[in-house]
Structure formats: structure tokens, C-alpha cells
Amino acid sequence: MKNFLVHSLLLAVLLTNSCGSSKINKTSNPAVPAAQENVSNQAIVPAADQLKAYLPLLKGKKVGLMGNQTSVVGPNNEHLVDVLLREKVDLKFGFAPEHGFRGDIERGEKVSNDVDAKTGLPLFTLYGGNAKQDSIVKSIDVMIFDLQDVGARFYTYITSLHRVMELCAKHNKELIVLDRPNPCGDQVDGPVRKDDKFKSNVSFHKIAMVHGLTVGELAKMINGEKWLENGKECKLTVVPVQNYTHSSIYKLPVIPSPSLPNHLSVRLYAALCLFEGTDISVGRGTDWPFQVVGYTNPVYGDFTFTPGEKAGMVKHVEGKGAVNYGLDLRNINPDEFKFTLKYVLYFYDKMPDKSKFFARPEFFDKLAGTDELRKQILAGKTEKEIRESWQPELAAYKQMRKKYLLYPDFE
The missing domain is CATH 3.90.1150.140 (Aspartate Aminotransferase, domain 1)
Incomplete structure (x- = not known):
């Protein structure tokens, strides 16, 4: 694991904030793409493994990447940065989220700008903000987002997604989300955040605590619900996972952060x-x-x-x-x-x-x-009583969620 972490040169940026609506790869219209409707027991193939689906979108363009140690490709967990550079992609920089681009920084600790030791790729943080973030994004043509989420609203990688989307929308840059399965995508549960009084890096979106979305589906929701600043939309392309449904059991190939080892x-x-x-x-x-x-x-x-x-x-x-x-x-x-x-x-x-x-x-x-x-x-309420109080907002959230699903649902 250490080898690919070292290569991970990039980017885990904690972009914890926003981006707009846009077009969705070849899967933007239907709630569930036709190719996903009859998924069998075939192996799940994350978007990053599907080079033919996204390399043509990068040809002749200056590219930025938001990723970390989970941004891996293939059975050997080769880091996406190494793959892109080998394929002669003009990769300019990496953004990194909470826990840093190697995934070894403790929760809440400062993530600093850096340089990848192997390739010399400049690495920048979006966690906690970056004064140079606008000029950094303006310097490229397209951003790639490839972070492994775990399906909980308070996991800050989805806040980073929002921040990347905000920057792309602001500077009219295309964002390509390389989608990955949600390891807890078989459920939607917990309270839905309604009041902006409680908005923070750990509760950024008005979604259920256990949201039941992949990052690609959430990106569609962010655009579709006009959650970006001033209702802007991000030029969005989602490369979907192959052979995944929201009932799939998926074990992460790489730990997403130090405190989630298995x-x-x-x-x-x-x-x-x-x-x-x-x-x-x-x-x-x-x-x-x-x-x-x-x-x-x-x-x-x-x-x-x-x-x-x-x-x-x-x-x-x-x-x-x-x-x-x-x-x-x-x-x-x-x-x-x-x-x-x-x-x-x-x-x-x-x-x-x-x-x-x-x-x-x-x-x-x-x-x-x-x-x-x-x-x-x-007040001494039971779990049953507490759960009953969630139901109206959960029901409304589930209806909204259905509009943005890319994969067959668990119910």
C-alpha cells in the first residue's frame, strides 16, 4: 500500500465546497442508464479503470487532478497520476483533500502544498482554502475528480467535490468525475440537513446523513438542485462505474483515511x-x-x-x-x-x-x-421515536435522489 501511496502524488484536496450543473457523460439523461439496467454478477469496474472512456476527453488539453491514495487504477492499484503521465496526458497539478494526497494526515490537521517526490508534479491543498486556487484552476482546461467516498454526509471528500465544482463553474472549466462505488450505497438513512445554520465541512449538503449516492450521482444533484453559488452550473461529465448497483457489496481496494482501515x-x-x-x-x-x-x-x-x-x-x-x-x-x-x-x-x-x-x-x-x-x-426518546421524526424529510430526499441515480437502486 505504501508504494501506491507514495505515487499518489496528488491531490486529495479537500475541496470542500461547490460546483454547478452540467452535462453528464454518456449517461446524463435517464435516471438509470440502459447499460446498467440488467447488471449481472460481473466484476465491478470503477471509472478510473476505463481508460478508453476518458483518455480521449483529455487529448490536447491541460489537466488538473483532484485525488489521493484512493485514486488507483487496475488490479495492481497503480496510481492514476502515474497512469496519466505514462499516457502522455498534460497533467499540470494535483489538488488534495483532508488527510492529504497520501492519505496519512490526521483528521482536521493542516494539509500543505507540496511536490510529488516521484514525478515532480505540483500538489496543492483545497482543504481549508487556498489563496491561489483561482489562478491554479484558470491555468488548465479540464479537471478530473477521483476520490473514494464512504457514503456518509460528514465524510469531507464530498465537500471537496463541491469546492472543485464551484471553481470549475466560476472559471468555465469542464469537470470529469471518475465515479466509484459507494460502499454503503445500499441504504438511505438518518436526518436530512434542512437549516443552513448547521452547514459546515461535515454537513455541507442538504442530503441524508447516509446519503446513498456515488460521487457522480451527488455531482449531478449539486448541479440539478442549483446548489452552486448563484445557481451556476458546472460543465460536468460523469464516467460511470460498470456492473455496479446500489445493492452491490463493494470492499474498497485502498483505505480512504487512517481511521477507516477495513x-x-x-x-x-x-x-x-x-x-x-x-x-x-x-x-x-x-x-x-x-x-x-x-x-x-x-x-x-x-x-x-x-x-x-x-x-x-x-x-x-x-x-x-x-x-x-x-x-x-x-x-x-x-x-x-x-x-x-x-x-x-x-x-x-x-x-x-x-x-x-x-x-x-x-x-x-x-x-x-x-x-x-x-x-x-x-429528552429520552427511543430510536423508533427519533426515526419516525425523520420520515417526512427522508421521503422527500429519496424522491429527489431518484432523479440523479446512475445505477439500479436497492429498493
Whole structure:
């Protein structure tokens, strides 16, 4: 994994902001392309692997790339940058998102401009903004976006998508999204963000917490719903995944960030990330991030673990150096797991002094996209009662989502 990370020279930019509407590759009209309607058990082929579909779109053009260590091609996980340069694409720079272009920077930490050690390709960050971003984008003809999302609204790679779209729309540049499967695309769940009061990098779009979209489908939605600044549209081409449906089981070939090291952690992520608005540990600093949950009090359970320091998990490690007591989720079948509030409600119920549970209430609300969830938990609502309150907005979101699907749905 290290080899391709080193090649990853580019770009994971944390473009966390916006872009407009546009045309969608050869799949822009129907909700589900005809070629995708009768998908069999054939191997899933991400867009980046389909060189013949997008290399002709780059011929004779100056190209920028937004990517990171997940921007890989083929069974050997060759980095997209290496492939593009070998194919004589005039690649000018790479943008990088949160966690950096190698994917080894800790959550929330600064991502700096850099140069790829292997190729000399200039690398720029969009995470946290970049004063030169306009001149950088103006210097090229077309942008490529290739980041692996995990299907949760608070995963900031989709905020980066929005920011790239905003820049492309502003400077009339074409954006090519190389689509990848959503490893949690078999569900739509959680509260829908309605109020811009709760808009942030971790709740940028008015979508469900578990949104059920690929990045290509979300890009279509951003354009179609006029979410870009001043209602602009981005010249958009989406190269779709082959043989994928929203019922597909898909295990990521490369970890998307340091705290999501395997398929189980990716599937559990949406249900456990809300703990980041508390002091409860989700296993950062252990070998099982987002697979164990605990706190420094035996009241939470018999299972114990002691967080320390691991690569990409050093500065922001809850419960570091102390014995944490709680739940071991490592034996859960990831393919059967669906989003739930039961772990958050379990720890709230067990906490002796409930006034201390929401250690960072404002951040919890940003993650949730609303303050209603926190207030419902404080009021002692059950998961069933909380879920019932989501249904009107979820139903409306699902109807909107259908307009932008590129692949057969799970329901």
C-alpha cells in the first residue's frame, strides 16, 4: 500500500465546497442508464479503470487532478497520476483533500502544498482554502475528480467535490468525475440537513446523513438542485462505474483515511461518527478504529482497550493512555450492518452524569445536521421515536435522489 501511496502524488484536496450543473457523460439523461439496467454478477469496474472512456476527453488539453491514495487504477492499484503521465496526458497539478494526497494526515490537521517526490508534479491543498486556487484552476482546461467516498454526509471528500465544482463553474472549466462505488450505497438513512445554520465541512449538503449516492450521482444533484453559488452550473461529465448497483457489496481496494482501515470500519463509520461530538472513544489510536467503542469508566462494559498512538491517529485520540470500557463490534457482519443509533443511545443511557455526554454539542449538531437529534436524546426518546421524526424529510430526499441515480437502486 505504501508504494501506491507514495505515487499518489496528488491531490486529495479537500475541496470542500461547490460546483454547478452540467452535462453528464454518456449517461446524463435517464435516471438509470440502459447499460446498467440488467447488471449481472460481473466484476465491478470503477471509472478510473476505463481508460478508453476518458483518455480521449483529455487529448490536447491541460489537466488538473483532484485525488489521493484512493485514486488507483487496475488490479495492481497503480496510481492514476502515474497512469496519466505514462499516457502522455498534460497533467499540470494535483489538488488534495483532508488527510492529504497520501492519505496519512490526521483528521482536521493542516494539509500543505507540496511536490510529488516521484514525478515532480505540483500538489496543492483545497482543504481549508487556498489563496491561489483561482489562478491554479484558470491555468488548465479540464479537471478530473477521483476520490473514494464512504457514503456518509460528514465524510469531507464530498465537500471537496463541491469546492472543485464551484471553481470549475466560476472559471468555465469542464469537470470529469471518475465515479466509484459507494460502499454503503445500499441504504438511505438518518436526518436530512434542512437549516443552513448547521452547514459546515461535515454537513455541507442538504442530503441524508447516509446519503446513498456515488460521487457522480451527488455531482449531478449539486448541479440539478442549483446548489452552486448563484445557481451556476458546472460543465460536468460523469464516467460511470460498470456492473455496479446500489445493492452491490463493494470492499474498497485502498483505505480512504487512517481511521477507516477495513470494510467493517467503513460500514460502521456512519453509526459511530456521531461520537465525535462526545468524549467517547471510537478506537482511534488502536488497531481497531471505528470497530470498538468505549470510555474510561467500567459502567460501559466488560470489554477493554487502551488507545495509544498509531499512524494518522496521534493528536486527536480520545481516551489516550487510559483503559476504556465498552463494546467490541469486531465480530459484526459488515455486509449485513445498517445505520443505527443504538450505540449512541446505549452510551448516553449508561453515562452517570448525562449533562457531560455532549462534550461538544455544537459539533454534534453539525455532524447530525440538526440540533433536533441531540434534543431528542436528552429528552429520552427511543430510536423508533427519533426515526419516525425523520420520515417526512427522508421521503422527500429519496424522491429527489431518484432523479440523479446512475445505477439500479436497492429498493
